[in-house]
Amino acid sequence: MLRVENIDLSYGESICLRGVSLEADPGSITCVLGRNGVGKSSLMRSIVGLERIRGGKIVWEGKDVSAMAASERARAGIGYVPQGREIFPFLTVQENLETALAAAPRGSKVPDEIFELFPILKQFLGRRGGDLSGGQQQQLAIGRALTARPRLLILDEPTEGIQPNIIKDIARVIRLLAKERGMAVVLVEQYFEFARELADRIAVMVRGEVALGGPVDSLDNEAVRKLLTV
């Protein structure tokens, strides 16, 4: 299980996260919502080790990982699909997937299951990442994260700028990873409707803080919507 406990993050003088707490259990989906610039990505980057927090701690599978390097956290089972996908445009699909093997158990190869989840990746193995559509790149980014065989998967706005039919595919895969593979999933989303369909728990952020959170059924939908509208 993941426990983010009361973390603070600053960029120089500017405070970005203030006393943020979040939980994610194996087999469940935690969705982080919030308007632009409230700190969602910064929170994800803190969890995966790309930002150094100032206070609080991040506990994964009972161990405080707050001081661990990102590469170590990846080897400890924390997988990450960044906002904007960040695939390598000049590497092939195969090579993009293989970049994640460094974080996988020694001697692993790209798991066949990735091609069952995303058949398009098998078909385009030799194609360059930059030549894929946005939706295909998103599938590649998720496939790359899964190559390291994570037990926690962090996805930062995986549906941003993607056509509805691929969004459906991605939602189906996220649900399967949590419900059938028992992964803990943390998902950042802009759209409450999408989040509500997938999430077990929701946290709504406002200006660097979690303003509202809890099991999805316990939340007042109108109160959530209010925090999300400009």
Ligand SMILES: Nc1ncnc2c1ncn2[C@@H]1O[C@H](COP(=O)(O)OP(=O)(O)OP(=O)(O)O)[C@@H](O)[C@H]1O
């Ligand atoms: N590397 C950085 N250096 C300085 N400020 C930053 C940095 N990264 C983010 N910020 C600032 O921190 C705040 C939170 O940014 P963050 O990207 O975490 O928000 P977000 O909720 O993910 O936004 P979006 O919905 O647009 O993706 C913003 O004011 C942003 O300008």
Ligand SMILES: [Mg+2]
């Ligand atoms: Mg963001």
